[in-house]
Amino acid sequence: MTYPHNQKLDKFMENIPESLFNELSLPINFVDHNCTILVMNKAFLEFLELPLKDVVGQNLVDIDNTTRFPIVLQTGIPEIGKRHRFKSGKEAIVDRIPIYDGDRIIGCAGIIVPSHLSPDSIEWKIRHLIINKIRPDYKTRLETDSSSLIPKYTFDDIIAKSKLIQHFKQRAKSFSKTELPVLITGESGVGKELFAHAIHSASQRANRPFVCINCAAIPDTLLESELFGYEPGSFTGAHKNGKQGKFEIANGGTIFLDEIGDLPPIMQSKLLRVLQENQIEKIGSSESKEIDVRVIAATNVDLLDKIENKVFRSDLYYRLNVLNLNIPSLRERSEDIPLLIEHFKSLFYQKNGIYKTFSKEALKILSGYTWPGNIRELKNIVYRLMVIAEGPEIGFDLIPQDILEARYHFYVDHYDPNDILENKSTLTNIMKEIELQIIEDTLKLCDNNKSKTADVLGIQRMTLYRKIKK
Ligand SMILES: Nc1ncnc2c1ncn2[C@@H]1O[C@H](COP(=O)(O)OP(=O)(O)OP(=O)(O)O)[C@@H](O)[C@H]1O
Numbered sequence: 001m002t003y004p005h006n007q008k009l010d011k012f013m014e015n016i017p018e019s020l021f022n023e024l025s026l027p028i029n030f031v032d033h034n035c036t037i038l039v040m041n042k043a044f045l046e047f048l049e050l051p052l053k054d055v056v057g058q059n060l061v062d063i064d065n066t067t068r069f070p071i072v073l074q075t076g077i078p079e080i081g082k083r084h085r086f087k088s089g090k091e092a093i094v095d096r097i098p099i100y101d102g103d104r105i106i107g108c109a110g111i112i113v114p115s116h117l118s119p120d121s122i123e124w125k126i127r128h129l130i131i132n133k134i135r136p137d138y139k140t141r142l143e144t145d146s147s148s149l150i151p152k153y154t155f156d157d158i159i160a161k162s163k164l165i166q167h168f169k170q171r172a173k174s175f176s177k178t179e180l181p182v183l184i185t186g187e188s189g190v191g192k193e194l195f196a197h198a199i200h201s202a203s204q205r206a207n208r209p210f211v212c213i214n215c216a217a218i219p220d221t222l223l224e225s226e227l228f229g230y231e232p233g234s235f236t237g238a239h240k241n242g243k244q245g246k247f248e249i250a251n252g253g254t255i256f257l258d259e260i261g262d263l264p265p266i267m268q269s270k271l272l273r274v275l276q277e278n279q280i281e282k283i284g285s286s287e288s289k290e291i292d293v294r295v296i297a298a299t300n301v302d303l304l305d306k307i308e309n310k311v312f313r314s315d316l317y318y319r320l321n322v323l324n325l326n327i328p329s330l331r332e333r334s335e336d337i338p339l340l341i342e343h344f345k346s347l348f349y350q351k352n353g354i355y356k357t358f359s360k361e362a363l364k365i366l367s368g369y370t371w372p373g374n375i376r377e378l379k380n381i382v383y384r385l386m387v388i389a390e391g392p393e394i395g396f397d398l399i400p401q402d403i404l405e406a407r408y409h410f411y412v413d414h415y416d417p418n419d420i421l422e423n424k425s426t427l428t429n430i431m432k433e434i435e436l437q438i439i440e441d442t443l444k445l446c447d448n449n450k451s452k453t454a455d456v457l458g459i460q461r462m463t464l465y466r467k468i469k470k
Pocket of ligand 1 (some may be wrong): 157158159160186187188189190192193194195258298299300325340343373376381
């Protein structure tokens with residue numbers, strides 16, 4: 001295959017034989033930097049329900065105006081495993097992978113992954129092969145999602161309808177226009193890492209590395225070499241070629257220092273020096289190297305408290321906390337819960353091809369829960385329910401006991417002792433009242449179905465009748 005307009009792309013594609021390309025049942029296309037189609041295989045044309053004629057040279061937007069290729073060509077940010085509705089109304093999971101020549105975007109590849117395909121299928125494997133060929137650095141993300149140099153998320157991935165989070169998204173977007181350090185605080189699982197990725201993705205550095213390091217997950221003895229690297233032979237057991245540190249890898253881009261509150265004091269001093277001087281010194285080296293790295297740090301502990309207890313340096317805190325985002329917990333924005341459940345359902349579907357709905361009662365219970373583990377906990381529960389539900393609908397009965405019980409604690413916690421004094425109630429009467437309230441609420445959730453209510457509450461149907469009658 002040759003692409004007269006683009007020698008670089010030509011070189012890039014020269015190893016892919018056209019015959020093989022057209023035989024693939026996986027729809028694939030390539031466009032140049034103007035979104036002009038360079039290749040669209042038979043499977044792609046068939047998927048778009050287009051006649052099997054040559055579309056090379058046409059603009060993809062003219063063929064399918066729903067395409068997001070122009071956006072990917074502009075941002076340079078890959079979109080992998082995204083759900084897309086085509087002009088024909090068909091839906092599928094798609095990958096859009098920008099192709100670079102150095103820093104320049106010269107084209108984009110698109111793959112449609114029909115939703116019935118299992119991750120074990122040959123097409124799925126070919127998809128991985130193609131992505132890895134275009135972006136070898138993306139391989140890690142597809143497999144483990146953990147140590148890639150490419151940000152995993154953009155602001156579009158932060159799902160929220162609450163005004164509260166919209167406000168934080170807006171603020172974070174304005175932070176991405178600057179080069180200043182950002183400190184993201186908030187409880188565990190609220191999306192701090194997600195925000196860090198999004199800030200980088202929307203910044204001038206989007207096409208440069210995004211390097212994450214979890215300061216709590218690395219033993220103190222290894223932290224220095226992880227962050228700053230070492231020279232060959234600088235200590236026993238050192239790799240003979242030495243090692244690049246995370247700061248050096250992140251040069252030109254962003255480093256995300258997660259769980260910064262757990263950084264040991266000695267490393268706090270070293271980090272402070274790096275931030276002040278913009279220079280790193282590898283272990284075993286006497287020379288400093290200039291670096292240009294934007295720092296985003298996150299923590300779920302109270303750093304001011306740590307400063308007061310003299311376990312965190314206040315000067316480092318002020319260096320990191322130039323811009324601050326204190327992400328609210330999920331219980332402060334419970335109106336986002338149904339939307340997040342919908343989002344995780346569709347993510348699960350994209351990955352596993354399994355789609356289930358939640359019953360009205362189940363949704364109501366999940367929306368009323370306080371989610372101490374925040375969005376991470378919600379995501380895990382949604383995935384777990386998708387796996388364990390046998391039928392197409394996830395009902396009340398599958399909700400974990402601790403979530404159901406938490407509702408009952410709510411009644412107890414919210415009982416006003418003044419009512420006891422005013423009404424001169426006895427403990428037995430108070431307990432009965434609470435019990436009745438729970439029964440009434442559960443009956444409502446179960447559309448007045450008494451057998452179901454008894455089942456959910458774990459009592460006999462006759463006991464339920466007796467309690468209602470009383
Ligand atoms: N608004 C959101 N929309 C969609 N997914 C979200 C949102 N917020 C968080 N998540 C998801 O919830 C999970 C936890 O988020 P993340 O790791 O960013 O939290 P965190 O605050 O950094 O947690 P920790 O303090 O434990 O490191 C991730 O899978 C993330 O993708």
